[in-house]
Amino acid sequence: MSTTRYRFRTRWWLPADQRTVFAALTDLADYPRWWPDVRSVRHLDEDAADVRVRSTLPFTLALVLRRREQDERTGRLVVRIGGDLCGVLRAEVVPDGLGTRVDFDQEVEVASRLLRVLSPWLRPALRLNHAAMTRRGRRGLARRLAGDRSGHPRDACR
Incomplete structure (x- = not known):
């Protein structure tokens, strides 16, 4: 088994209708307002964005997200x-x-040179880091969908 490949399966339940949740998940520009680990989003074109993510571990991931399929129906x-x-x-x-x-x-593979070198030793920490990030994302989106726009989630105690 490769120490640089990861598969994460996560399930969220949100108290909102499917159309509203789908719209929120496809609006990348809004992520930093409700997901504290998403530090910035810069659109590259209609289907791609440069996204900076930092969770509990002391490093920021630079990601390019490119839409391949988006079917609300x-x-x-x-x-x-x-x-x-x-x-x-x-x-x-x-x-x-x-x-x-x-x-x-x-399903991802680590491409960052530093993380590829460290991945065999950091694997458990990287998995925990991902789990913490997704929990904060679900909580942030649930607050956003409930209409809490009073403050940035990074301003609140976690």
């Missing part, structure tokens, strides 16, 4: 990832009871 999103990580993110956004379930499946 089926709730399917597919994004190619480049930069410090290379791979793909797939998401399925579907109605679930009184809210919406989002299933994320992310």
Whole structure:
């Protein structure tokens, strides 16, 4: 097994309708307002953005996210990832009871030279870092969808 390849599966449940959740997930420019680990988003063109991400560990990932599929009707999103990580993110956004379930499946390989060297030793920490980041993302989006626009999530205690 490669120590530089990762697969993450994450499930979010959000108390909002599917259309609203799908719209929020496809609006990358808004991510820094509700997801504290997404530090910046700069659109490169209609389908791509340069995104800077920093979670608990003391390094920032520079990613290029390129939309490959976006189908609101089926709730399917597919994004190619480049930069410090290379791979793909797939998401399925579907109605679930009184809210919406989002299933994320992310397969990436570390491309950053430093992280490739450190990955065999940092693997457990990198997995925990990803889990913490996704928890904060779900909480931030839930607050955003509930109408809490009072402050930036980085301003609040975690």
